[in-house]
Amino acid sequence: MKLTIERAALLKSLAHVQSVVERRTTIPILSNVKLDGRSGRLSLNATDMDLDILETVPADIARPGATTAPAHTLFEIVRKLPEGSQVEIEVREEDGQLTLRSGRSKFSLACLPVEDFPVLSEGELPFRFTLTATELKALIDRTRFAISTEETRYYLNGIYLHAAAGEAGPTLRAVATDGHRLARAEVTLPEGAAGIPGVIIPRKTVAEVRKLIDETEGEITVALSETKLKFAFADAELTSKLIDGTFPDYERVIPTDNDKVLDVDCKSFAQAVDRVSAISSEKSRAIKLSLVTGTATLSASSPESGSAVEEIEASYDASPLEIGFNSRYLLDILGQIEGDTARFAMADAASPTVVREVADGSAIYVLMPMRV
Template sequence: MTAQALLKTESATSSFEVILDRSVLVRALGHCQGVVERKNTVPILANVMLEARNGQLKMTATDLEIAFVETIEAHVSQEGITTVSAHFLFDIVKKLKDGSEVLLKLKSETGQLEVKSGKSQFHLATISPEEFPHPNAGDLPYRFTLHAQELARLIDRTRFAMATEETRYYLNGIYLHATVDGYLRAVATDGHRLAQAEMDLPTGAQGLPGVIVSRKTISELRKLIDEAATQVEVSLSETQICFVLGSSILISRLIEGTFPDYERAIPQSNESPLEVSVALFAEAVDRVSIILNDKARIVKLHLSPNQLRLLTENQEGGRASEDIEVTYSGQDMDVGFNSRYILDMTQQMTGETLQLIFGDATLPVIARDPLDEHVLYVLMPMRV
């Protein structure tokens, strides 16, 4: 189904009545309430639009930056359209008995939506759908299809490095673009670390402009992928991006701004590789970090041939250290990193070992996953 077909909305009517399976309804409402903000100064933006027609219930939610539409099968006794609080409806349906059926009935005489299941009955206030801002996908000239798990991989390998700063808003997302050597690449950075993952460029993505997909969009998209069909249809312009997953559609404005020239942050002169067990390294970093209580959370790495010593100390004079056997033949070196950033990175590794490629104590370190050559991480050092 195309984005335009999913977004098409009929004219408003004064009443409707549908019966749905509770599990199907609660899953769809869960997606909707992820888009709708709980605190909203514009009442209509707190609502989900419900449209019953042709044996289906279409639900639409938006915060004006992101719009989500999902269509589910329903027994429609009377066609119609209305809007109701997304969070109230979700919270009610979530607490109904599993396996039950739910009646949604809009009463024209009161303008309220009746929610009924078994002996439970609720009445919710509604707002006219004429006030609801209807999403519009617009002209999206770039179109391609991805396997759902390929898209999930790009997201999972990079999203932990997204920034959360208001001042550098253009870092609060994943930069998606086509490379000159034929890859679709995802990049995220917060200025202290960088994560990059790529896959073969899909048909139709040639000449794709570089776009920044927002943190919230990435979060909602990732939830949908877990329940999606095998394919995800992607279409975009320089200002909007649209994902179609079966009968669900997610439309988002892209972050305006210029993503930094991230390739300049990847050192080219690092020539001293270190191989270490991911599990041993992560567990050791986690242990020596117990005594740290400041925001910096610095772990010093002392490198020597085939030996890695981790050292930490806190402001009260507490210290911790642990030695790990590694494969390393470079020069002795002391370099510090944020322990949280190390642990975030190790969680992305798919193999049993991790490769860290060092230059000197002032240069960022490159991290690679031996089982996935199309993933790369960069960590900036900290003064020790």
């Protein structure tokens, strides 16, 4: 194999594929990226056996061929080359070594045989539909902060994607929860998505897909079965195994009859929460919200730091209420609300609170209160 490629194009693709490669692996071939050059394009393929990424970039192919090279080492080399440079990659037939040249720099890397590189066999993916980059971004951004990191509850370590009956018709819904908070977002059900099985997309897959969305315009094709899922972008494909587990019945924890309604300006409320939380203890991050007609008072205290109080205007006309929240969780939710006004629907100091954006009902958040 012999080819020439622009540094910028190679670096961009290597950045995507090398982040799938685990830093520590007992199987040497999984540390490598597969490079395959033919018919004017170089394809880069990496996998950790649960997640597989394949990306193609234009390249000047002098001699077609394929090899596998250490992914992180190759990325670091290309990253440190001067901007605007051309990169020449050649694999010698006699010893299988990869030689990389750019300007006056020359690197030789040991390679492993292409035949050893695993294929994450796709199998049948019977369900197929398309989403715009904006729709997929909204589903991910509005829910992924609530994904659990607790390994024992592995079925919560991802986003649950499924078709559901929304208030305005069928929807494609994404849900994540860690037991303390829940996030639910939805878009209109795309053609071809009716009848899809409910699937749990792993946290790592969500993170890699989210990186690719930022550099994508247009549509993304999603194909899935009960065990695998594939996202197809313009120049990249991401195939992932799904979490084999049952997502809990989240509808049961979304209260429908919370009657104490608080409307606040989202931005000023978030800033007040952030300021007051500077005093709350590092461990609990607890703040108290005291509500009376027309006013919301935020307060926090800790034996080490002292106390803080801030009062903000609010639309509230129910009976007085004191309720505590984890400030970090509250800020995570407020950060997803793009409109001006956030609405909190509460029942009492011990029951789950529902948070949503007044102008946009496509996302709903549930937050468990804290005792303060």
